[in-house]
Amino acid sequence: MARTVTTRRKSLNTVLAWAVGLLIFFPILWTILTSFKTEAQAIASPPLFLNFNWTLENYAIVQERSDYMRFLWNSVIIAGGSTILGVIIAVPAAWAMAFVPSKRTKDILLWMLSTKMLPAVGVLYPIYLLFIRLGLLDTRGGLVVVLMLINLPIIVWMLYTYFREIPGEILEAARMDGATLKEEILYVLTPMAIPGIASTVLLNFILAWNEAFWTLNLTAVDAAPLTAFIASYSSPEGLFFAKLSAASTMAIAPILILGWFSQKQLVRGLTFGAVK
Amino acid sequence: MYLKNALRAATALTFVATAAAHAQSITIATVNNGDMIRMQGYTDKFTEATGIDVEWVTLEENVLRQRVTTDITTKGGTFDIMTIGMYETPIWGANGWLVPLDGLSEEYDVGDILPAMAGGLSHDGTLFAAPFYGESSMIMYRTDLMEKAGMEMPEAPSWQFIKEAAAAMTDRDADINGICLRGKAGWGEGGAFITAMSNSFGARWFDEEWKPQFDQPEWADTLNFYVEMMTESGPAGYATNGFNENLSLFQQGKCGMWIDATVAASFVTNPDDSTVADHVGFALAPDTGLGKRSNWLWAWALAIPAGTQQEDAAKQFIEWATSKDYIELVAESEGWANVPPGARTSLYENPEYQKVPFAKMTLDSILSADPNNPTVKPVPYVGIQFAAIPEFAGIATQVSQEFSAVYAGQQTVEEALEKAQALTAEEMEAAGY
Numbered sequence: 001m002a003r004t005v006t007t008r009r010k011s012l013n014t015v016l017a018w019a020v021g022l023l024i025f026f027p028i029l030w031t032i033l034t035s036f037k038t039e040a041q042a043i044a045s046p047p048l049f050l051n052f053n054w055t056l057e058n059y060a061i062v063q064e065r066s067d068y069m070r071f072l073w074n075s076v077i078i079a080g081g082s083t084i085l086g087v088i089i090a091v092p093a094a095w096a097m098a099f100v101p102s103k104r105t106k107d108i109l110l111w112m113l114s115t116k117m118l119p120a121v122g123v124l125y126p127i128y129l130l131f132i133r134l135g136l137l138d139t140r141g142g143l144v145v146v147l148m149l150i151n152l153p154i155i156v157w158m159l160y161t162y163f164r165e166i167p168g169e170i171l172e173a174a175r176m177d178g179a180t181l182k183e184e185i186l187y188v189l190t191p192m193a194i195p196g197i198a199s200t201v202l203l204n205f206i207l208a209w210n211e212a213f214w215t216l217n218l219t220a221v222d223a224a225p226l227t228a229f230i231a232s233y234s235s236p237e238g239l240f241f242a243k244l245s246a247a248s249t250m251a252i253a254p255i256l257i258l259g260w261f262s263q264k265q266l267v268r269g270l271t272f273g274a275v276k
Numbered sequence: 277m278y279l280k281n282a283l284r285a286a287t288a289l290t291f292v293a294t295a296a297a298h299a300q301s302i303t304i305a306t307v308n309n310g311d312m313i314r315m316q317g318y319t320d321k322f323t324e325a326t327g328i329d330v331e332w333v334t335l336e337e338n339v340l341r342q343r344v345t346t347d348i349t350t351k352g353g354t355f356d357i358m359t360i361g362m363y364e365t366p367i368w369g370a371n372g373w374l375v376p377l378d379g380l381s382e383e384y385d386v387g388d389i390l391p392a393m394a395g396g397l398s399h400d401g402t403l404f405a406a407p408f409y410g411e412s413s414m415i416m417y418r419t420d421l422m423e424k425a426g427m428e429m430p431e432a433p434s435w436q437f438i439k440e441a442a443a444a445m446t447d448r449d450a451d452i453n454g455i456c457l458r459g460k461a462g463w464g465e466g467g468a469f470i471t472a473m474s475n476s477f478g479a480r481w482f483d484e485e486w487k488p489q490f491d492q493p494e495w496a497d498t499l500n501f502y503v504e505m506m507t508e509s510g511p512a513g514y515a516t517n518g519f520n521e522n523l524s525l526f527q528q529g530k531c532g533m534w535i536d537a538t539v540a541a542s543f544v545t546n547p548d549d550s551t552v553a554d555h556v557g558f559a560l561a562p563d564t565g566l567g568k569r570s571n572w573l574w575a576w577a578l579a580i581p582a583g584t585q586q587e588d589a590a591k592q593f594i595e596w597a598t599s600k601d602y603i604e605l606v607a608e609s610e611g612w613a614n615v616p617p618g619a620r621t622s623l624y625e626n627p628e629y630q631k632v633p634f635a636k637m638t639l640d641s642i643l644s645a646d647p648n649n650p651t652v653k654p655v656p657y658v659g660i661q662f663a664a665i666p667e668f669a670g671i672a673t674q675v676s677q678e679f680s681a682v683y684a685g686q687q688t689v690e691e692a693l694e695k696a697q698a699l700t701a702e703e704m705e706a707a708g709y
Contacts, residue, residue, distance in 0.1 A: 038548075039548075039549055040527075040548065040549050043524040043527065043528070044528070045524075045528055045530075065313070065316070124346060125346070125350065128346055128347075128350050128352065129350055132350060132351070132352050132353075137352055137354055138354060216335070216339055216343065217342070217343060217346060220303055220305070220331075220333045220354045220355065221303055221331045221333060224333070228333075228335070231334075231335050231336050231339055232308055232333075232334035232335060232336075233308060234308060234336035234339075235307070235308040235309055235336060235337070235520075236336065236337050236338070236464075236465070236518060236519060236520060237309055237337070237519050237520070237537065237539065238308075238309050238310055238520070238523075238543070239520055239523055239524060239527075239543070239549070240308070
């Protein structure tokens with residue numbers, strides 16, 4: 001009897017999980033479906049789900065109008081560069097906070113997080129003026145630095161949480177065996193924290209990929225990433241939903257594929273130490 | 277032999293470097309709408325003729341506004357040409373942020389620009405932006421539903437007629453709403469509509485002393501009339517409907533009438549997108565007999581930010597893109613219905629263009645709008661659906677949010693007007709008026 005209840009509960013949980021998953025995924029699915037409709041079908045009422053004349057016309061138009069590969073390449077460089085740079089800076093910082101904490105470590109961590117509470121637009125003008133002075137407007141390098149700084153508190157926090165799960169005695173043993181600080185971090189700490197570092201990298205890559213405020217405000221032509229590509233298809237005066245959906249699908253496709261292939265790593269990293 | 281090759285290589289490099297130095301390139305920030313996208317398609321012809329390359333940065337209207345404002349106020353120099361509207365042009369021109377468009381060639385014929393457009397894009401008589409296309413607002417209505425209701429649309433109807441016609445055309449069972457109007461918060465969305473409508477009811481934003489006027493009966497009359505009519509004959513959830521939502525409803529045959537931008541005429545009469553393309557009529561925006569109609573005036577125009585390093589090239593582009601020749605180029609390839617409307621007098625004198633069904637009504641609507649004299653009572657500002665002062669966008673956005681809350685049934689007209697009066701007075705005082 002108990003076994004039946006367990007099986008039933010399991011089935012129920014599975015159905016519930018699928019329902020929630022599909023609900024969350026539905027807007028993305030709808031965007032993808034709309035991208036294959038004509039503009040008239042995109043606004044049809046009642047909405048057309050699968051019974052419409054599928055067309056690739058929107059993708060052809062988007063491809064003809066925009067240099068997709070240039071936007072994509074900029075996104076890869078900006079998101080990848082800011083994530084790698086952020087991790088390089090955050091690993092030693094998180095190491096110090098996790099293994100050599102001071103009285104103020106918790107305060108510093110909270111202060112770092114508090115910088116995320118300021119609305120981005122509050123510092124738009126100072127940063128814009130700095131970019132003009134340094135010649136960084138519309139450059140990928142400038143955006144790599146800005147996005148790295150924006151995501152740095154999250155990277156430090158995540159790595160700090162993972163590092164705290166690693167027994168300090170292992171690092172001590174390495175030190176007693178004559179490992180230098182660099183060797184300790186590179187050859188002892190990092191291999192043990194790989195799942196945590198991988199999920200940090202993935203999450204921050206996604207955050208940087210989707211970042212739309214700074215990438216729209218600090219770029220024009222040369223460094224414009226996929227967020228600018230999508231913004232160019234949005235219009236308050238004219239129904240271009242099908243084209244906008246095609247552009248959106250093209251913009252999210254790479255990150256969707258990356259997320260799909262790395263989901264195990266991502267989940268493992270995000271739940272690291274959660275059941276202790 | 278080695279020396280000879282080295283010399284050849286050096287000469288070749290010099291040529292390449294010289295060519296690169298001469299290859300000019302301009303960057304243009306623009307909005308995503310049909311006419312602007314079409315222009316991007318013809319840019320190669322400009323490059324062929326002048327050797328000037330053009331880079332486009334296309335953004336959504338509100339994003340573009342923020343982006344170009346940041347750049348021009350910090351003298352960022354990212355753009356050589358900006359697409360701006362009638363609201364920004366006189367303010368930015370007065371601040372010295374734009375290059376005056378004087379010294380344009382004779383063939384360009386500045387005098388051909390519609391006076392209402394030239395006036396709205398100038399400051400102290402100096403033109404600061406050239407209109408690429410202009411628009412007003414007008415009534416688009418279903419001729420079949422009007423006939424079914426046993427009514428006939430006058431060329432210049434009153435609000436009372438519109439209200440009665442809307443009620444007669446409404447058929448809730450058939451999902452037909454007599455009238456669709458903007459209710460969405462935002463100074464350029466529902467805010468623009470209600471401001472233009474209020475002009476016809478005798479209301480105004482400020483008196484001659486810059487005192488807010490929301491405590492005057494004309495504003496209460498406007499809002500009460502709007503809410504009553506929309507409750508009776510408007511679509512459900514109209515508080516969140518903007519241009520696109522109403523366009524979608526109209527194209528699907530769910531609106532008897534729609535009062536909005538003249539540019540929508542080409543969308544609702546296009547059989548590829550509209551199910552009612554063959555049954556659309558046009559009329560002037562309504563009035564209440566006080567001498568002002570409820571239509572607005574707007575233009576998307578090309579301007580050169582002060583501080584650009586490419587002033588001459590930018591001027592050359594503007595002359596090309598807003599010329600009579602460009603209009604003919606589009607007409608030749610895509611037909612007269614697709615040329616950018618509302619900018620030049622000569623377009624409306626062209627017999628071919630006069631055959632376009634919405635041409636006359638668009639011109640009449642534009643001509644009946646006077647941004648320098650927008651209201652029944654005198655006002656200290658320029659602009660019909662806006663007041664051309666820097667503070668307006670922020671204030672009007674908040675006020676339109678209060679109005680949208682009324683449409684959504686969250687507060688009364690009196691409460692909204694009281695809040696609008698208080699917040700406008702506070703902002704204006706803080707701004708030093």
